[in-house]
Amino acid sequence: xxxxxxxxxxxxxxxxxxxxxxxxxxxxxxxxxxxxxxxxxxxxxxxxxxxxxxxxxxxxxxxxxxxxxxxxxxxxxxxxxxxxxxxxxxxxxxxxxxxxxxxxxxxxxxxxxxxxxxxxxxxxxxxxxxxxxxxxxxxxxxxxxxxxxxxxxxxxxxxxxxxxxxxxxxxxxxxxxxxxxxxxxxxxxxxxxxxxxxxxxxxxxxxxxxxxxxxxxxxxxxxxxxxxxxxxxxxxxxxxxxxxxxxxxxxxxxxxxxxxxxxxxxxxxxxxxxxxxxxxxxxxxxxxxxxxxxxxxxxxxxxxxxxxxxxxxxxxxxxxxxxxxxxxxxxxxxxxxxxxxxxxxxxxxxxxxxxxxxxxxxxxxxxxxx
Numbered sequence: 001x002x003x004x005x006x007x008x009x010x011x012x013x014x015x016x017x018x019x020x021x022x023x024x025x026x027x028x029x030x031x032x033x034x035x036x037x038x039x040x041x042x043x044x045x046x047x048x049x050x051x052x053x054x055x056x057x058x059x060x061x062x063x064x065x066x067x068x069x070x071x072x073x074x075x076x077x078x079x080x081x082x083x084x085x086x087x088x089x090x091x092x093x094x095x096x097x098x099x100x101x102x103x104x105x106x107x108x109x110x111x112x113x114x115x116x117x118x119x120x121x122x123x124x125x126x127x128x129x130x131x132x133x134x135x136x137x138x139x140x141x142x143x144x145x146x147x148x149x150x151x152x153x154x155x156x157x158x159x160x161x162x163x164x165x166x167x168x169x170x171x172x173x174x175x176x177x178x179x180x181x182x183x184x185x186x187x188x189x190x191x192x193x194x195x196x197x198x199x200x201x202x203x204x205x206x207x208x209x210x211x212x213x214x215x216x217x218x219x220x221x222x223x224x225x226x227x228x229x230x231x232x233x234x235x236x237x238x239x240x241x242x243x244x245x246x247x248x249x250x251x252x253x254x255x256x257x258x259x260x261x262x263x264x265x266x267x268x269x270x271x272x273x274x275x276x277x278x279x280x281x282x283x284x285x286x287x288x289x290x291x292x293x294x295x296x297x298x299x300x301x302x303x304x305x306x307x308x309x310x311x312x313x314x315x316x317x318x319x320x321x322x323x324x325x326x327x328x329x330x331x332x333x334x335x336x337x338x339x340x341x342x343x344x345x346x347x348x349x350x351x352x353x354x355x356x357x358x359x360x361x362x363x364x365x366x367x368x369x370x
Contacts, residue, residue: 022054095126168192
């Protein structure tokens with residue numbers, strides 16, 4: 001709420017003077033409306049109280065119509081009819097009446113009604129009719145017409161307040177369905193995020209964008225969007241951190257993957273994932289092993305993962321193999337290398353590579369020194 005507490009107090013003071021002031025009750029309801037669904041009972045009661053005090057008070061009738069538009073079409077029609085009796089006639093009212101066709105799931109009728117109004121009213125027609133057509137086409141599965149009408153709506157709309165974040169989201173989804181312009185999908189998801197004020201919505205849109213690019217095998221973009229989830233969300237979850245780190249690893253963004261898994265292992269130090277994927281990422285960054293960048297995470301991963309060698313079998317084999325190579329090639333410690341290969345054989349007795357390399361090293365160790 002923007003200055004919500006003070007504003008509510010001011011309107012409540014006005015109601016002490018005039019308990020039947022519909023405008024004050026409606027204004028209080030509008031303030032609670034900005035808090036979202038958790039304040040639903042409060043703002044609905046305030047709107048209802050305003051209408052009881054003044055059945056001709058159009059702002060409250062309109063807000064009740066809008067609230068029930070996508071929830072209960074019969075109630076929406078009832079509130080709209082009451083609103084229409086007292087509202088100013090014109091293109092805006094005609095638009096609302098046409099939109100009830102959409103609320104009633106008469107999508108073809110909504111398109112036809114919109115086309116009639118656009119034709120008869122010309123430049124004075126409400127630009128939101130294009131959005132109404134777009135949403136109707138979206139419901140009918142016509143992504144080309146849905147996006148085209150939304151883009152016309154964005155061009156013609158007179159006030160930015162008439163655009164809500166969901167409009168951009170629907171544009172993004174319909175652009176995605178056409179699979180022809182990933183940049184446009186990216187653009188509309190970004191517009192949706194920028195337009196919304198609720199963090200949970202921003203996070204939801206960002207995850208949807210990442211999911212779209214992941215489903216279309218654009219790993220670089222999905223990795224980028226999953227990083228945005230972390231940037232936007234103040235509550236970085238274990239799943240969000242893992243998904244962002246792993247997707248960046250897949251996208252060959254190894255330094256970024258390590259940075260993300262470094263956060264993971266700081267927050268969850270006793271879990272294997274952060275240490276394992278930092279080790280894997282740094283093993284590529286330091287591909288010659290000369291700097292030993294991956295060794296600390298590899299060793300830490302092993303110390304945790306060995307508590308459950310069955311569950312962590314495949315990742316332990318990778319880690320043991322890495323340290324065997326590092327010991328043999330960089331540290332020139334063949335005994336240590338053999339020890340790591342023995343650990344592989346212990347959990348995977350038929351691992352032929354480990355057996356072969358252990359035997360080679362043991363022969364080298366047993367050979368007389370020159």
